[in-house]
Amino acid sequence: MDVDLRKLRYFVAVAEELHFGRAAERLHIAQPVLSRQIRALEDELRAQLFVRTKRSTELTPAGRQLLDDARPLLASADAVRRRVAQAARGPKTFTVGFMPGITVTQVVRAFAAAHPDVEVDVIRTTWDDQVDVLHDGRADVSIVRLPIDQQGLSIRPLFEEPRVAMLPSNHRLAGKPMIEITDLADEHLLQDPDAVPEWRDIALELRLGHPKPVPTYRSVEEKLEHVAAGRGVSIIPLSVATYYQRPDVSVVPVNDLTTNKVALAWTATRRSRLLHDFADVAAAVEWAPSGPHSGIIEE
Known part of the structure; x- marks a missing residue:
């Protein structure tokens, strides 16, 4: 049985809202249509995903498991679409994620100079999505502040600071x-x-x-x-x-706080030579975490 990605998106909306009406508004579909799609997904998976009463909607254990699995699956599907569309547009584009406060000018310039055929773009991230931009394909690499969920990622340390x-x-x-x-x-x-x-x-x-x-x-x-x-x-x-x-x-x-560590991250399953070239350039750059234009971010 193939899992329908559209039904998975509907499921995630309901799971996050825990309310069929709000999920339907978020998805811009009618609530009865959403309810039918969720029932169809439950029939396909042979598992009850929600417990619904007049007052509340809650995930079952099967629903919680599906939510954990569905999010990265949908992010991967989004990444595939983005990368295929990017390849169809030609020329090559390489996108660097960075958190507020990080200055990536030096590393971006050095990488662009080494790859004049590649258009280098940047995208500002937040504490909440600094990893998400990798999984859903919005960024090829992301300069992150640890700790993060490193599952499925390759990590290369850059520097640390108080x-x-x-x-x-x-x-x-x-x-x-x-x-x-x-x-x-x-x-x-x-x-x-x-x-x-x-x-x-x-x-x-x-x-x-x-x-x-x-x-x-x-x-x-x-x-x-x-x-x-x-x-x-x-x-x-x-x-x-x-x-x-x-x-x-x-x-x-604060005397007794550990330092914060900054690292470069990218999706481990990707094999692009550009990823490793960028990592080498980033490792060679002398990051300066003490000044107002340094490569540091917020918590």
């Missing part, structure tokens, strides 16, 4: 020459606690519970607006703090 605390300018610790991560244990961290495990572990121990949920901030600018407003603190790489200086936010070194 992280610092971003505090409101009127914070009790603002202006200190150095602090410890324990000094921030009672603060509200404005990012995923897993991105700062040193803070997460101390906060969990002291509070005997989970830190309160963190809204999703898609840019360092947005995050710093909340810091300046006194809604919490953030831990970011030193050069990002330098790049985004502002008078209402104080940058404070």
